[in-house]
Amino acid sequence: MTEEQLIQCLKDAGCDKKTITCCCSCLSQDEKQRLEQLIKKHRCELVCKMHEDQKMIDCLDYLMYQLKKERKG
Secondary structure (H helix, E strand, C coil): CCHHHHHHHHHHCCCCHHHHHHHHHHHHCCCHHHHHHHHHHHHHHHHHHHHHHHHHHHHHHHHHHHHHHHHHC
16 A cells, blocks of 8 residues: 555545554554554544434434424324
């Protein structure tokens, strides 16, 4: 993988400049285990955010359900 490919992929994944810089440094120094750790950390952050967003969506779905139920009832 080239550095340019890595940078583009990390940008697409929403990584900040600090994370991208650290990952590029790991790539250039052949620290693949550290690079993998950084990627896993960002992935975990995204999954946590996704779960938080899902909870908010569930709340809105419940609210819409209750409103429809009241309208029919």
